[in-house]
Amino acid sequence: MTVPLQRAIVVGASSGIGEAIAHELARTGAAAIALVARRQNELHRVAGIIKHEHPEIKVQTYMHDVVDFDQTAPLFERIERDLGGVDTLVYAAGVxxxxxxxxxxxxxDxxxxxVNLLGAIAWMDVAAARFEAARSGTILGISSIAGERGRRGNPGYNTSKAALSTFLEALRNRMSRxxxxxVTIKPGFVDTAMTRGKGIKGAIAADEAAxxxxxxxxxxxxxxxxxxxxxxxxxxxxxSIPSFIFRHLNL
Ligand SMILES: NC(=O)c1ccc[n+]([C@@H]2O[C@H](COP(=O)([O-])OP(=O)(O)OC[C@H]3O[C@@H](n4cnc5c(N)ncnc54)[C@H](OP(=O)(O)O)[C@@H]3O)[C@@H](O)[C@H]2O)c1
Structure with a gap:
């Protein structure tokens, strides 16, 4: 079975993995794409590339801060009208x-x-209600391997991703029937603005991740x-590393 990803919203489409997913959606046959993020100039840049390479695709940009939770449902409705429906939500926004x-x-924290959790829940709740009623649709959330364990480096980030993975699992258990x-995606290291300059080795390109x-x-x-x-x-x-050992590791 191949799931059609025809009319997609990409939240966090102005750079990195979200931008690469928007390009890949365009390359692989999407009919309409809504690009959502705060930086309008970057959204215009991404839209310009897609329109140049795929003039047949409808691409719209929407300046939005995901912490404006009250704006999520009205914006989703506006995008549905502009795109002629929505069958895919990709949530890639993160800090x-x-x-x-x-x-x-x-x-x-x-x-x-x-941004990483509540914004995702706000967008996914709106999509979930519609997709369940339609008995179809795809919700793709970019979580992280960082959610697998509480590590000493950045507790808030680990927590946001662990909770996002759990929320997505629960949605899956509710809605697959x-x-x-x-779909939950847990990337390892990807070469984006988020990781650049941090001495991370072995990161894959955002295009490959997408x-x-x-x-x-x-x-x-x-x-x-x-x-x-x-x-x-x-x-x-x-x-599988026991907690009493894990706390002594610099992971
Ligand atoms: N890079 C990695 O190695 C890696 C690994 C695992 C998981 N991830 C996850 O992958 C996702 C994408 O990250 P990335 O690596 O592609 O980093 P990135 O290039 O910094 O992209 C982050 C995206 O999130 C958007 N964003 C941030 N705050 C926002 C807000 N308040 N409202 C709306 N959009 C917002 C940004 O757009 P604006 O700034 O224009 O709003 C941008 O489009 C994140 O969830 C990240 O946690 C990344």
Missing amino acids: MPEVVEGEYSFTK RAMIE YGVNV RRCLSIARAGGSGSAFVPGKWALVALVIR
């Missing part, structure tokens, strides 16, 4: 501010919970996957 040793910042495809994300989503069957797949082994290992 990971640097948190240094000894720092406990509620401001940063709150931003990560609001209604034919809705709920190709893998959409091929998993198109396969249907609602699933959760690490991207690339080798991170499943890493996850298995870090989940």
Whole structure:
């Protein structure tokens, strides 16, 4: 079975993985794409590339801050009207501010919970109600391997991604019986603005991550996957380390 991803909203489409997913959707036959994020100039840049390469595709941009939770449902409705329907929601918006040793910042932790988790829930709840009623649709959430364990480096980020993975799993368990495809993607390291300059080795390109994300989503069957797949082994290992050992590791 191949799931059609024809009329898609990409939240967090102005850079990185979300931008790459928008390009990949265009390359693989989407009819209409809504690009959502805060930076209008970047959204226009992405839309310009897609329109140039695929003039047949309808591409619209929407400046939106995902923490404006009251605006999510009205914006979803507006996009539905503009695109002639929506069958796919990709939530790729996320922030990971640097948190240094000894720092406990509620401001940063709150931003990560609001953008990475609550923004996702706001968009997914609207999509879920529609897709369940339609008995079809795809919700794709970009979580992270960082949600597999509470690590010492950035507790707020780990928490936001662990909770997002759990929310997506629960949606999947609720909605797969209604034919809705709920996909959790847990990337390892991807070369984007979020990771650049942080001394991370072995990151894959955002284009490659996007190709893998959409091929998993198109396969249907609602699933959760690490991207690339080798991170499943890493996850298995870090989940199996007992807490009294894990706390002494610099992971
Ligand atoms: N890069 C990695 O190695 C990696 C690994 C695992 C998971 N992830 C996850 O992948 C997702 C995409 O990250 P990325 O690596 O592609 O980083 P990125 O290039 O920094 O992209 C982040 C995206 O989120 C959007 N965003 C941030 N805050 C927003 C807000 N308040 N409202 C609306 N949009 C907002 C940004 O758009 P604006 O700034 O224009 O609003 C941008 O489009 C994130 O959820 C991240 O946690 C990344």
